Amino acid sequence: MRFPGKSAMYALGVLVSTVLPAIADPVVVKDVTGRKVEVNVPVKHVILGEGRQIYFLAALDKENPFEHVVGWRDDLPKADPESYAAYLAKYPDIAKLPTFGGMKDGTFDIEQAVALKPDVILMNVDAKTATEEAGYIEKLAKVGIPLVYVDFREKPMENTEPSMRIMGTLMGKEKVAEDFITFRAEAIKKVTDVLEKNQPPRPLVFMERAGGYSEDCCMSFGNENFGKMVELAGGTNMAKDIIPGTFGTVNPEQIIASNPDQVIVTGGMWEGYVPGGNWVGVGYGADITEAHRKLENLTMRPAFTGIKAVKDGNVHAIWHQFYNNPYQFVAIQQIAKWLHPDLFQDLDPEATFKELHARFLPLDYKPGYFVSLKDK
CATH class of the missing domain: 3.40.50.1980 (Nitrogenase molybdenum iron protein domain)
Known part of the structure; x- marks a missing residue:
């Protein structure tokens, strides 16, 4: 039996690396509350705890910000119907995305969230108290789903930059995040x-x-x-x-x-x-x-x-x-x-x-x- 030479092995390695998807690596992310959360990045499936989180996800992915979104809260069509209509016209499949109620008003469906098998759930920090009182972090941890807090509302002038960096890390868009921050x-x-x-x-x-x-x-x-x-x-x-x-x-x-x-x-x-x-x-x-x-x-x-x-x-x-x-x-x-x-x-x-x-x-x-x- 003949074994391939070094050049053939190298060519085979290049072929495999281009055909197979990149394997996600576990990274410890420090969210805006100071929690250290292990997440496999770049994430392929994300749940947005608020629909308006698409504002900053869009800033990180100009081509298709919804590519990895498997579910989101139902607030955007009412809170900002014009932007929602514009996104819907460009990405009509978002009409089929599963939607959730809010964590603070007790209408978030954790069973539905688990069924979607997200790599991470992104939650606004103002939902922290309700999330903790419901024990959602522990329940999600048992099935291997991390929850990460970001903030663009409570202290936006303090937390916008770290929140964008967190999102850049999660989505594998660190360079875009830094360009935006600059x-x-x-x-x-x-x-x-x-x-x-x-x-x-x-x-x-x-x-x-x-x-x-x-x-x-x-x-x-x-x-x-x-x-x-x-x-x-x-x-x-x-x-x-x-x-x-x-x-x-x-x-x-x-x-x-x-x-x-x-x-x-x-x-x-x-x-x-x-x-x-x-x-x-x-x-x-x-x-x-x-x-x-x-x-x-x-x-x-x-x-x-x-x-x-x-x-x-x-x-x-x-x-x-x-x-x-x-x-x-x-x-x-x-x-x-x-x-x-x-x-x-x-x-x-x-x-x-x-x-x-x-x-x-x-x-x-x-x-x-x-x-x-x-x-x-």
């Missing part, structure tokens, strides 16, 4: 460097969360999320000393007494949640004329009676989902432009968002994410 940091520096150099006065800003979503007034942000974005953009967040955590409420009397210089309302197309509601429908390809009308309508509420921001026309609306994805740097640029128009005449948040889409995202860019009473 792009994000450079976009934020275009704001913070100018502010540091010029030290302008900081206007007082009331940041209203989901204005018009309900009749109650008014939800806002403490010293994180949009509250921190306001500070990074050169403003003073009115609610930072009123709300101890990330989210909370302020009463109308506090707004009137504080007399903010600027008001920024977060909005979205929430017909699926609150049909015919007073929310401001900004977002992917939104009707800005209609959004402007609804924004103006919100200024007539008692909480805004006679305040400086309304008198001066410094009332704006911005896409709510910036609070829950890694694209917050676009929001920081836009807020800076509203707060300091003279300093940031040359800053173009729209161009930044277009570049993000062109470089990282599978969807073509459509405007509609911002509106101001000053827009004509």
